[in-house]
Amino acid sequence: MNKLEQLKQNLAGQFNIGNFKFSHSVGDDVLEVPKEDIPALLKHFRTSGKFDFLMDVCGVDYPNREKRFDVVYHLFSTKDASRLRLKTQVGENESVGTATEAYRGADWFEREAYDMFGVKFEGHPNLRKILTHHQFVGYPLRKDYDANWQQHSNSVLPIHFDNKPGRPGDVLNDDYVAINVGPSHPAMHGTLRVMAELDGETIVRANPEIGYLHRCFEKMAETHPYNQVIPYTDRLNYCSAPMNNIGYCKAVERLLGVEIPPKAQAMRVVLAELSRIIDHIIAVGTGGVDLGALSAFFHLLTYREKVYNLFEKLCGARLTVSMTRVGGMAQDAPEGWFDEVLAFCKEMRVQVDEISSLMLDNKIFIKRTQGICPISAQDAIQWGYTGPLLRATGVNLDLRKAQPYYGYDALDFDVPVGTTGDIYDRYLVRVEEMRQSIRIIEQVCKNIPGGDYTIRDKGIVLPEKKDVYGNIEGLMNHFMLVIKGLRPPVGEIYDATEAANGELGFYLVSDGSANPYRLKVRPPCFAIYQSFSSVVEGWMLADAIAVVASMNVIAGELDR
């Protein structure tokens, strides 16, 4: 309450706060303002240092309202880890001032809102489609767009660049060589496409094109009941699938106002940290492959397989585990599972050192990565970097420490930070994080709390099978929950967890029905990857490949 009051007093002198609406929504601070005030307000937040991060910009569609769209900004402050949700209403043919002048990181987020809802951002330098293909007509996340209406594309967008003042993006310069890399290219991880103009081997301008894996996660979430969304979240960042399950379930649970039992929390922490390890295995391993070092990858994959085995033992799936449910876990861990995790940790501890000597001490690897494409802490914050990439620049921000959840505050672990923000530091941070994750897992596994693995609220969690088949009450509860669905109260929430790549946020709007009204994912690598062109300009093409690898761009969460 105090923070919002403070903010009110602070803004009173400078803005006409008669039109502002300050409120709380499920513990989040919310500020609703007229759209005319948005650019000035954001600039004020930025320059006064109140909120240094713009985490997310998104739209929400309310077709029956006079002003149809909400544009929602999520702000974050590293100083006291406070958050603010800034909302404004925009009509169908109206526009709102761009946030890019205050926060550069708003760039792609605004393009996405334009692509999905048709909200125009006045003053945005390059307001083009971003996720859907160039022949796509309409705005798919509007409520009147049918989720199953596919539109085919028969061509690929030619090489183009971002529009900049005095330099239109579609006009190529004949003095330079224009090249296209991807989307089918080994260094582009399957779905990324980079267009570049080269002077010799130096990049003059570059443009990453995304959306090749845009599989409509957010629309799918709106058309499925809450628990059926969980398997879709697996496929956001498929390198560390359980972390997405956890992030999503945590958001829904907070909206419901339930606390999951200690055992479920402990299991989630173990799953999350195992996922962090295997995510970093992919990041470090494929990073090596992109630089020509295959052996480390094969070596690392052996240990990823071991984690797959643990997952398989836990729930039967290897990669996309969907192990969490709203209210806890799907089932208890089998007997002796935590001991096996501990045995794995013991083995992995040795292997991390080996990986470290294989990759980080390798002369070629060092030459390819050290001092290459560094980014300063200020720039990184401006772009909305989070996670290992932000920490590589020296900013000590980890949500597990800043906004502890699931008992992370009681655990003893360090947050590694880098100094220069170059590619080498990113790998350094990732490898050290693997060590810290092992520490966390060992602490949790040695003190697994007893008790239930899920809450037993009949309106949230399905009863156990023995009750469904064994007594009438269980049968009725099961029937009611399946037919009626899990229905959180009307409200909205933004909840974030520290995923392997950074802040994974879920903005969830509930209208009281069985499906989410709107579910916006704030994927960490979306914010990171938008800085790509400015990071690589002036560097060699081969460095750009190393940058893509070090950013660990996962197309599933990038394009959703």
Added chain:
Amino acid sequence: MHNDQVQDSSSLMGTQAVDDMSRSFAFTSKLDAIVAWGRKNSFWPMPYGTACCGIEFMSVVGPKYDLARFGAEVVRFSPRQADLLIVAGTITEKMAPVLVRIYQQMLEPKYVISMGACASSGGFYRAYHVLQGCDKVIPVDVYVPGCPPTPEAVIDGVLALQRMIATNQPRPWKENWKSPYEQA
């Protein structure tokens, strides 16, 4: 002198010596069969990994499951050097033209394995930007179910394709295929 030598060796090739050699290591077969045997045991796969299945495909070629045991270890990222396209992951409407182009660039004979639910049918993405199966645009020989399929299932798919090749099974879907973008 030189001529004599050539004559000597040619006379050698035509007579008793060849018969002896054939008894020691040669065998007779049909040309089709031996070509099929070679093809099926030396796939050069091109992994078209777009999503989760691509990660699982890493496990297939990785140390534990090791696709090399079945002769398909030479993973190539250039379609010009590959004869087996493994579509591993969701194909979106935006990606479809790229996939067709990649397929067209592959040299004959060429085969396609559709790995996973998304590539085979769109999977649970019944959505506005997802192609409802990559067989809408390219001919698929083997569908591997799963989301993602286990590495065992992928290997089973490769073996199924090997059987198809060994028996010279007719592939009308392939013979009658034409690019969906060339009709105009």
